[in-house]
Each structure stands twice: as C-alpha cells, then as structure tokens.
Amino acid sequence: MLKRALKRTPLQMLALALLPLALLTLNSWPSAMAGSRPELWELRIIHTSDQEAGKKALIDIPALVAVMGHLDSLPYPNTIKLTSGDLLIAGPFMNASQFLYSSPATYSNLKPHQRSLEPLAMRPGIADMIINSNLGWQAAAIGNHEFDGIAQPGGILNKGNFFELISKDPKLRNYDGNGIGTDAKSYREKGAGIGPDGYQGASFPYLSVNLDFNSFKANREGQSIFEAYGLKDLTGTPQMASANTLARSTIIKVGREKVGVIGATTPFLPDIVGGLDSSNMLSGSYRSKETTAAEQAAALRPLIKQEADALQQRGINKIVLMTHLQDTTIEEELARQLLQHNIGVDVLIGGGSHKVMGPVNGAELGLLRGLDQSSVIDAQAKARGEVVPALVPYPKIFTAADKKSTIYYVNGGSNYEYLNQLIVRFDKNGGIVNHDQSNSRPWKTDGEAVSTLLGHSDWRRLPAGERTQKISDYVLRTSKNAGHRNAIATVNAVKAYIDGLDAVQYGLSTVWLNGNNGDIRSRETNLGNLVADSLLWYGQQLLSNNPALTDIKSIDVAFINGGGIRDMIGTEQVMPDESVHRNAPEANPILGKQEGEISKLDVLNSLRFDNTMTLGSINIAQLKRSVEAMVAETRHGGFGQISGFRFTYDPSRPRGERVITIDLTRPRRLPDGRIDGRTQDQELVRPLVRDGVVIDPKEELGVVTITYLAEGGDGQGGAQLTKNLGKVRWIGTAGDPTTWRTAGHPEPQLLSSKDAPRSISAGLNARELGFGSYRDALAAYLAANHAGGTAGNPFAVADADGQGRPRPVRILTVSR
Numbered sequence: 001m002l003k004r005a006l007k008r009t010p011l012q013m014l015a016l017a018l019l020p021l022a023l024l025t026l027n028s029w030p031s032a033m034a035g036s037r038p039e040l041w042e043l044r045i046i047h048t049s050d051q052e053a054g055k056k057a058l059i060d061i062p063a064l065v066a067v068m069g070h071l072d073s074l075p076y077p078n079t080i081k082l083t084s085g086d087l088l089i090a091g092p093f094m095n096a097s098q099f100l101y102s103s104p105a106t107y108s109n110l111k112p113h114q115r116s117l118e119p120l121a122m123r124p125g126i127a128d129m130i131i132n133s134n135l136g137w138q139a140a141a142i143g144n145h146e147f148d149g150i151a152q153p154g155g156i157l158n159k160g161n162f163f164e165l166i167s168k169d170p171k172l173r174n175y176d177g178n179g180i181g182t183d184a185k186s187y188r189e190k191g192a193g194i195g196p197d198g199y200q201g202a203s204f205p206y207l208s209v210n211l212d213f214n215s216f217k218a219n220r221e222g223q224s225i226f227e228a229y230g231l232k233d234l235t236g237t238p239q240m241a242s243a244n245t246l247a248r249s250t251i252i253k254v255g256r257e258k259v260g261v262i263g264a265t266t267p268f269l270p271d272i273v274g275g276l277d278s279s280n281m282l283s284g285s286y287r288s289k290e291t292t293a294a295e296q297a298a299a300l301r302p303l304i305k306q307e308a309d310a311l312q313q314r315g316i317n318k319i320v321l322m323t324h325l326q327d328t329t330i331e332e333e334l335a336r337q338l339l340q341h342n343i344g345v346d347v348l349i350g351g352g353s354h355k356v357m358g359p360v361n362g363a364e365l366g367l368l369r370g371l372d373q374s375s376v377i378d379a380q381a382k383a384r385g386e387v388v389p390a391l392v393p394y395p396k397i398f399t400a401a402d403k404k405s406t407i408y409y410v411n412g413g414s415n416y417e418y419l420n421q422l423i424v425r426f427d428k429n430g431g432i433v434n435h436d437q438s439n440s441r442p443w444k445t446d447g448e449a450v451s452t453l454l455g456h457s458d459w460r461r462l463p464a465g466e467r468t469q470k471i472s473d474y475v476l477r478t479s480k481n482a483g484h485r486n487a488i489a490t491v492n493a494v495k496a497y498i499d500g501l502d503a504v505q506y507g508l509s510t511v512w513l514n515g516n517n518g519d520i521r522s523r524e525t526n527l528g529n530l531v532a533d534s535l536l537w538y539g540q541q542l543l544s545n546n547p548a549l550t551d552i553k554s555i556d557v558a559f560i561n562g563g564g565i566r567d568m569i570g571t572e573q574v575m576p577d578e579s580v581h582r583n584a585p586e587a588n589p590i591l592g593k594q595e596g597e598i599s600k601l602d603v604l605n606s607l608r609f610d611n612t613m614t615l616g617s618i619n620i621a622q623l624k625r626s627v628e629a630m631v632a633e634t635r636h637g638g639f640g641q642i643s644g645f646r647f648t649y650d651p652s653r654p655r656g657e658r659v660i661t662i663d664l665t666r667p668r669r670l671p672d673g674r675i676d677g678r679t680q681d682q683e684l685v686r687p688l689v690r691d692g693v694v695i696d697p698k699e700e701l702g703v704v705t706i707t708y709l710a711e712g713g714d715g716q717g718g719a720q721l722t723k724n725l726g727k728v729r730w731i732g733t734a735g736d737p738t739t740w741r742t743a744g745h746p747e748p749q750l751l752s753s754k755d756a757p758r759s760i761s762a763g764l765n766a767r768e769l770g771f772g773s774y775r776d777a778l779a780a781y782l783a784a785n786h787a788g789g790t791a792g793n794p795f796a797v798a799d800a801d802g803q804g805r806p807r808p809v810r811i812l813t814v815s816r
Helices: 010-022 057-073 092-100 104-108 126-135 225-229 293-313 328-340 379-383 447-453 464-478 482-501 526-543 600-606 620-630 737-742 774-785
Strands: 041-048 079-083 139-141 205-207 232-234 245-247 249-254 257-265 319-324 347-349 396-399 406-410 418-426 432-435 441-444 505-508 557-561 571-574 580-583 597-599 613-619 640-643 645-649 659-667 682-690 700-706 726-731 749-751 811-813
Touching: 041 057, 041 257, 041 347, 057 126, 057 418, 057 447, 057 464, 057 482, 079 249, 079 257, 079 319, 092 126, 092 482, 092 600, 126 482, 139 257, 139 319, 205 249, 205 257, 245 249, 249 293, 257 293, 293 319, 293 328, 319 328, 328 347, 328 396, 328 406, 406 418, 406 432, 447 464, 464 482, 482 600, 505 600, 505 774, 526 557, 526 613, 526 640, 526 659, 526 700, 526 774, 557 620, 597 600, 600 774, 613 620, 620 640, 620 645, 620 659, 620 682, 620 700, 640 645, 645 682
Parallel strands: 041 079, 079 139, 139 205, 205 245, 232 245, 257 319, 319 347, 347 406, 557 700, 645 811, 726 749
Antiparallel strands: 041 418, 249 257, 396 406, 418 432, 418 441, 505 597, 557 640, 571 580, 613 700, 613 726, 645 659, 659 682
C-alpha cells in the first residue's frame, strides 16, 4: 500500500527546510521542534550488528555498555534497539561459556576421568547471549555466524547449537555452583549472569524471512527445534515481540505507536555455512554466492513484501527491515527494488558487511575510531597505499521515482566498536518526513572517547587494560540498569577464563600481524602469509614418513580464504590524536608472557573456526580456476592467502580472466632448515601460467587447504575445486561425505593424530588445538620455526613499510 506524502503549504515547507538548523545540542531535548508539529512522530533507532566477540571485545564491550547507558539517559521517549545478526562467532570468547557454566545433567553423565578434561556445558555462546540480552535488544536478524559449527548434512543439529542457545533452560543455573564437580570449582566467576531461575536464553525474537526453520531437526529422530528446545514459533501472522522466539517479523510497541520489524538473511547462506544446503532456505529463496546483487535482492523481495503486507494489514505503517546480506551493494540494490515495487519498508539496517557509515568529515568530528581503521578504509585505495575513508552518508536516503516514498539505509561497524543512533520523523500516514541530521550518527566505543564521555578525560592515556577496568568499575558503581551491571559481570567472567589461555606460548614475533577484516579479504598480509606457510609446512611434515600418503609425491602449494582469519595478532590502539599504534603481541607479566610471544589465546582469537585440513593433488588448470575465484570480487571472504606460489592479476579484467601469471615458489630457509623469519618472499621454482595461459594444464602438484574450501566453500565450488581434487585425505576430522559423493569422489581417507610424524605429534597434547586443524598447524609451525627459545629467528616481517604501504610479494595487482 502506497504511503501518501502530506500536502504542505509553502510556509510549512519553509519550516521543514529550516528544521535541522534549529535542533539543539546532543545532550539537550532533541524533540523540541518535533513537539511543535503534532502530526510528526519521532522514532530513535539504536542499532549495531556483527558483534562477533573475540579477545578485543573484553575492552570494547564495557565501553559499549557505558555508551548505551549514556544514550539511555538522553530524552528520547520513542526508542527501539535492534541488531542485525552475527551476535556471536566461534572462538575463545564464545567457547569460554563451556567452562563458565555447567549443565548438571550433562556433567553427571561424564565419567570421573573426564570431568576435569571436558567442557562443563556443551553450549558455547551462553555469555554472548547473556550480554546481548542485557543490552536491551528488542529484535535481532539471523546472520551466518549464528550457525558456526551447528549443523550436519541434512539439517541435523549438533549439541549446543544456535537454536538451543536462544532457548530457556531453568536447569542450567550454576549460579551457586550446583552441578559442578569438585575439580571444576577452580574456574573463577563461574555462572556469572545467570540468576536463580536459570538460563533465560535470548530475551528478544530472532527474525528471518527466508530461513525454513522446520527444515532443521534437533536430532536424528526428526524432532523439531520448536518441540525440542521449547522455542516459540511465530512465523505466521506477525505478533508482538517476545523472548525465545523465531519469526519472520515482529511488532514492537513504542509509546503510543507500534513499529513492525522484519529480518532477512543472506540468500547464499548455504555457500558460507558448512552443513547447510538449499533445503534449509524457503523454497525459491536460495541464490548462489556468484549471483548478482539484483538476483540476490529479487530472491528476498517477495518474502519481504509478504511480511510488510501482513504488518500493514494489522494497521502498522512504520516498518524497519534488518538484513544480514554480507554486502552493502546487495543491501542498496534491495532498497531500490523495494521502492520500485512499492513495498512499505521505511528503514533498512544492514549487517554482515562490517560497514561503518557516517559523515565524510566524521573523523574531524571525532565520530570514527581512527582514520586507518580497516573497517572504514576503502580497501582498493589502501592496497595502493592511500588512506581514503570509504564512508557514505549516515543515513543514505533512497527515493522512489515518483518522489512519494523513501527508504533510509544505515549500517554501522562491527565487533562492538560502534553503537549507532538514527532519529527519523514520520507523518500520520507512516511516511518518513525527515531525520535529525545533527544527532543521527555513529557512537564509537573506544576507551579514549568513552573516558571523555563519562567525564574522566584523565583515563584517556592509561594503558588499555587499566582504562577498561576503570570503565567497568564505573558502570558497576553508578549504573541503575541491572542489565548493564550484569553484562559487565559476565564480561569479567569471560576475561578470567580467557586470561588462562594467554599462559601458553608457541612462538615469537617482533611485529604486528595483520588480520584486519578489510585487509585480509582484499590483499596479501603478513599474517595471511604466515597462516598459509604453516599449512604448507604442516602438510609437508605429514607427508614425511607417512605410508598412507605415498601416492602424493610432494606438498607444493597451500591456500586459505581470508575470511577464515578473523583478527590481528598484536595490539592496535587509537590514540587521542586519532593516530593508530600497532605493535607486536603484548606482554602479560602476571602469566609469564613476554612481549612478542604468540599465545594459545592469540591463535584461537585469530583462527576462530574448527577448520580442519585436506591434502590432495591438483592440476595447474584447476589451480588457476581456484586463484580466479580468490580474486573474483573486490573484497570478500574467499580472497586467498597463499604459500608455495605467487601470482599477478588485473582486477579490471572480466571475472575468470583476471589471473595473468602464476609461479611455483618455495619458502626461503635458514641453513638449519627453519623458515627464515626475516622475509616472506619465496624462491622461484618455475612458471606455471603466463599471460593467462596455463603452460602444462595436466601437471599435478600436491596441495593442502582447509576442508571448508576443499568442499567448495567461498566460491571454490564454482571453481570446481572439489570436483578436481585427487588423492584426497582428510586430516584430523572427517568432512562432509555428501559433498564428496556428489562430486564423484569416494569418501577420502582420514588421517588421525596416530598417523602424525614426530615433528608434529611432539607436544600435541600441550597444544590441544585439534590435530589437523589450521590452528594446530600455526602453533606447530611457530614452535618449530619461530619459537622464543630459538636463537635469532623470530618472525620479523612487517605488514607495511615506514609510510604505511603494504609489502606484497606473493599477490600482485597489475593494470593495463
């Protein structure tokens, strides 16, 4: 139904044009002008997305809680709080919950010798959900990381899955230590955040118009997730928002009005989440990752229209759409199509792209977290050594061709680094008239800015950990919001566990290792090279003296997707003058960790997924197709980080024709056989591709990659990698047999830790990172080549030169 624009007199139009100029300061009454126009109704939307807590969240969550408390104190009577997906991510923060909370039933079933070895609660993410529920979100879209590791082929769910996590469990209390064995009581801060009524799950509904919730089964007996976990199924007619709920849309009462909220998940979800397939999406809503933005938007449009129509039939004419589409291009195309087809959405909130939006002078106004913050820098410009903010106005306004309706599009950072505040004004027909230009903005959560916000500028120059403690104590001492205090207590509990991981060290680096999202997905980085080198080395060690691998002559090349590396190793601090200081891993004297040492925590925080490895053979024609997939997009999770070869490509060429040269290389070694820590350049062995032409298409190389890519993830399915891998061997944990059978492979042979050569198996139990995982590869590689005790060979290759320009030696761009 078309939302009619009000007809206004010239005097009214003049008053409307002057409205932004008359607005008051940030901390004064923001609705004064709106109050003089009774036909206008003002709504404030506080939003974020992609919280994805890792090590850095221990600093940013307390600061975000403090900012939320400040925003709550401002006089906006009509406020809703929304988050558009990826509230959690695999890694040490999420996994800490398995040790901080216990399920008495689960624990009692463990044998005595297991009770000091196994997690107490097979439900990672409890702390994440407690924190987000206490922040006051009223609805969340479903993102891709909600599904990290939860599914097996056919939609059968593993224990501790996302749907179980958002459900209520009164038996999971642990508040007073009930159900915990004697050996587990050493865990500090156990049970933080859970009251005497037990775990309450998600206090808000999770929304998605295109997921088929009935396709997921809680067990092999086919029990539905609604029956097994006691979730509310509100996927029919839109209902009022409630806890422990799955729905396509929901209704939130705001003052005298009601606001409809719709959620949407990326149509290529099965392409980026292992264990899911098109059957987990509503019929017709799946689109492969390779399809265009227009096709992605078109898949969602009818489902969004159905929900918008249902909301309007209930008399709701103010509608917010939360999307988790991974790409701002798709979100913007969706906004255009919604307007073109007269679908009654007013505000579109993005997610999944980690896109910071703000004014072009946002840094000058002090709104952004440093000019060189990877999430706000144009990736292509940065690859050229330029610092160019990739911001668009906040909000970005899309207008229909007939000028009668608009959609306000916003997005806003990730990893608890920003809270965003959008203030829009509606007419009596539910159409947006304007927005508060002065007070609609991102709010950064770095410690320096928050210290000033709280009236304690003297905290700004304290070390980050000490400053965070001050902010946490301030919230605990002064906040009247019990939820905010509870969120801080929960973060403190996670920190107590995570600190223990910092006590185990593997190697030594004298430099900052770049795993920042914007870089690792668009260019070679020193950490990307390091991880790829570790895969190559690990595969070569497996090949040595292993009878099961005699048909693979050598392991020559290795590659991983940039999206599999989730964070830096080292410290990155935005200073009061907005400069960014990046340093090697910090010391932790309390735990005996020296500056530069890379710990178990560092590895787990950067490599957050349970990615295991696959060995096999690959011909050069397939290697070129795989490399083409790595550079098919400007910035994406499938961008390659490589070892054993180098290549040049022209990003201006058509997809599939961008790779110009590929050379086979080998790492430079010291006389004692260790990899040289002073360079990531590699020695030329021979050319494989010249001017885009494969010299010998049938020549085979030995390859090692992660099983996620071997099974076709992140564009490698379209590149035919699964189809063309030969002599396939899984390492550590079996992959998805369905994928391999579909591709015409017999089920590959599994290599377990008992097959490991001495160089890897030595110290295996001490690493406890999962034999055959990319985490174990990095830890073992560091210990063998760059351990702190080895003389003169720490890792020492800086990611950029003295002017901040990258140092590409393996992946080179050319233009013609």
